[in-house]
Structures are given as C-alpha cells and as structure tokens.
Amino acid sequence: MSFDLNNLLRENIKKLVPYSSARDEFKGEANTFLDANENSFGSPLTKWYNRYPDPLQLKVKEKLSAIKGVPVENIFLGNGSDECIDVLMRAFCEPGVDNILICPPTYGMYEVSAHINDVNIKKVELTPAFQLNLPAIEEAIDDNTKIIFLCSPNNPTGNSLDRDDIEIILNNYHGIVVIDEAYINFSRFRSFSQELNDYPNLVILQTLSKAWGLAALRVGMAFASQEIIHVMNKIKPPYNINQASQELTLQALEEVGQVNDMIKEIVAQRDLLAKDLMTIPVVQKIYPSDANFLLVQVTDPKAIYKYLLEKGIVVRDRSSVALCAGCLRITVGTPAENSSVVNAMKNWKPS
Numbered sequence: 526m527s528f529d530l531n532n533l534l535r536e537n538i539k540k541l542v543p544y545s546s547a548r549d550e551f552k553g554e555a556n557t558f559l560d561a562n563e564n565s566f567g568s569p570l571t572k573w574y575n576r577y578p579d580p581l582q583l584k585v586k587e588k589l590s591a592i593k594g595v596p597v598e599n600i601f602l603g604n605g606s607d608e609c610i611d612v613l614m615r616a617f618c619e620p621g622v623d624n625i626l627i628c629p630p631t632y633g634m635y636e637v638s639a640h641i642n643d644v645n646i647k648k649v650e651l652t653p654a655f656q657l658n659l660p661a662i663e664e665a666i667d668d669n670t671k672i673i674f675l676c677s678p679n680n681p682t683g684n685s686l687d688r689d690d691i692e693i694i695l696n697n698y699h700g701i702v703v704i705d706e707a708y709i710n711f712s713r714f715r716s717f718s719q720e721l722n723d724y725p726n727l728v729i730l731q732t733l734s735k736a737w738g739l740a741a742l743r744v745g746m747a748f749a750s751q752e753i754i755h756v757m758n759k760i761k762p763p764y765n766i767n768q769a770s771q772e773l774t775l776q777a778l779e780e781v782g783q784v785n786d787m788i789k790e791i792v793a794q795r796d797l798l799a800k801d802l803m804t805i806p807v808v809q810k811i812y813p814s815d816a817n818f819l820l821v822q823v824t825d826p827k828a829i830y831k832y833l834l835e836k837g838i839v840v841r842d843r844s845s846v847a848l849c850a851g852c853l854r855i856t857v858g859t860p861a862e863n864s865s866v867v868n869a870m871k872n873w874k875p876s
C-alpha cells in the first residue's frame with residue numbers, strides 16, 4: 526500500500542463544496558463594493574477595517590514563502606497552529622471511528638483537539654531518553670490511524686526527535702505525519718520544510734507565536750503538498766486570519782534581522798539559565814533543550830511551584846505528566862526574569 530490522499534480523507538470532506546465568500550468570487554479591478562454586506566460608510570477606526578480581509582492571505586504567504594523557502598501554494602495559515610491541528614483532525618478523522626497517534630509527553634492540544642472532534646487517541650510514550658519508540662508505534666498503528674503527531678523540538682521535554690526515526694515513519698507509514706516545529710528556530714537541527722517533495726504525507730506546523738514573538742496575533746502555518754493545503758483551505762472558516770493580524774504580520778516579517786537577534790539572545794539566556802539553575806540544591810536535573818524553555822527536575826515540584834507563584838513567578842508544573850516526574854517547565858525570560866526565578870529558587874526552604 527502507498528500513500529493515497531483520497532483514501533485518507535473523510536467522505537463528507539471529499540464531497541464538501543466550500544463556502545464561497547464574496548471576495549473569493551471577485552477577481553480584477555473594482556471601486557464599488559456592494560457584494561459583502563459590509564458598512565460602506567467606513568469604521569470607527571481610521572483604516573479599511575469595514576472590509577473583509579483576504580481569505581487566503583496572499584500577501585502574508587508571499588512574504589513567508591520568501592523567508593521559509595516554501596512555495597505559496599504549499600502554505601496554509603491558521604488562527605495559531607492550534608487551528609491547523611483542528612483542521613487536520615476534521616479533514617482526516619471520522620468521529621468515533623478513526624484515531625490519531627501521539628507520543629507523550631507532548632503538546633496537549635493534539636489530545637484536546639481529538640477529544641473535541643470525538644477522535645480516538647493511541648498513545649505511545651517516548652522512551653526514557655525522550656525519543657520515539659518505533660517498534661511500539663508500529664504495533665499501535667491500525668487501519669484507522671489517520672494522523673501521527675510528532676513534536677520536534679518537543680514540548681515539554683525540549684529535545685529534538687532523531688531525524689532518522691522521523692524519516693522511518695515518513696517512509697513506512699501511509700497516513701498523515703504531522704511534524705510540529707513550533708520551536709524549530711531555537712533548535713540546532715534543520716526543519717523538514719525542504720522535504721515536502723519527498724513526502725506526500727508530510728505536514729509541517731510552524732508558528733509566529735514563539736521565536737517571532739507574535740503570540741497575540743494568532744498566526745500559525747502548515748506546510749504540505751498542494752493537495753493537502755487545498756483540503757485545509759476548504760475546511761477553514763473563510764476569514765480565519767483577521768485584517769489587523771495580516772497587516773501587523775506583514776510589518777513584522779520585514780524584521781527578520783531583529784528576530785534573529787532575539788533568537789540568539791534567547792538561546793544564550795537559555796544556556797545561562799541552565800547553568801545558574803544547576804547551582805541550586807533543589808534542582809536535580811536539567812534536560813538539554815532545543816527550545817525556549819527548560820524542563821527542570823526538582824526535589825519538591827508542587828511546593829516549589831506554589832512558592833514561586835506566591836512570589837509572583839509563574840512556571841508550568843509538569844510533574845504529573847508521563848516521564849516528567851518532579852519536573853517544572855520554565856520558559857527562558859529576560860535576564861531580569863531569569864534572575865528572579867533563580868534567586869527565588871535559591872531561597873526556597875522545605876516547610
């Protein structure tokens with residue numbers, strides 16, 4: 526058996542006639558827009574916010590295409606990569622019948638989105654070294670396994686998955702393989718974004734919420750074959766990236782140099798934070814990170830988490846998550862924020 530998109534898609538999605546918005550149907554020059562029931566008198570804002578935005582966000586995609594080296598036709602934009610995850614689930618997974626495979630500990634939204642869509646979940650834990658357990662994955666896959674979600678660098682562990690292992694899955698599994706690269710800009714390893722021609726079943730997720738510092742704008746990307754992108758565009762709400770986000774994103778995408786400087790600074794701060802945390806007696810282990818956070822094993826995670834909260838410092842308690850016993854996840858902050866968390870942890874005393 527080989528990859529066949531038509532076999533993977535849900536029947537209702539195959540037959541779906543997408544909503545055709547007024548702006549989808551119109552091509553060419555015009556100066557009188559009476560097609561979309563907008564307010565022709567304007568808006569309380571000074572700009573053209575009375576008009577619906579470009580449903581396919583062409584200008585943003587053209588800029589992203591130049592930065593990422595991925596053709597416009599291979600890019601889908603979602604309201605955060607969370608929307609991409611949901612759209613993929615709705616494209617491929619028949620509620621109550623199909624399943625996805627995830628490898629905990631990993632990003633929580635794959636599971637939540639599956640529950641929302643009534644999609645079954647197969648869980649194959651990572652190995653103790655936080656790598657893929659290939660024999661167990663092979664064993665778990667069945668005829669209804671439509672999507673495997675791989676997160677690299679992985680949240681919350683921070684490490685990258687072995688490229689060879691990912692390639693084995695891409696070559697041997699004929700469902701959709703999603704590689705979530707939300708943290709790729711902080712990693713030493715290269716993206717899979719240049720491999721789209723080799724793998725018709727590959728979907729890469731990236732986001733502007735992390736390295737680009739634009740979490741509030743809600744812009745996530747999926748890179749995949751034109752056929753998969755076409756299906757995702759059919760399913761998404763027509764105007765899923767609003768005009769303000771599109772404009773601000775375009776402006777931000779001019780600043781690649783500034784973003785690269787921030788990435789360098791964050792990576793330097795990550796290494797410094799790890800070094801400082803290691804000197805604190807309650808810290809037992811810091812896992813290597815390719816992301817903008819550290820997974821830190823401490824003696825008493827619940828108590829330390831609460832103590833930090835009382836000091837006004839919020840970290841993420843991951844101690845109840847598979848393979849993460851004793852662990853807090855700490856985002857790399859500014860030098861001042863990192864000093865605060867380090868100093869607070871130095872002063873913690875068991876009660």
Ligand SMILES: Cc1ncc(COP(=O)(O)O)c(C=O)c1O
Pocket residue numbers: 604605606607608632676679680705707708731732733734740743744745
């Ligand atoms: C691995 C991973 N993927 C996706 C997301 C969501 O990103 P977005 O803000 O684009 O929805 C996150 C956010 O924390 C994440 O950790």
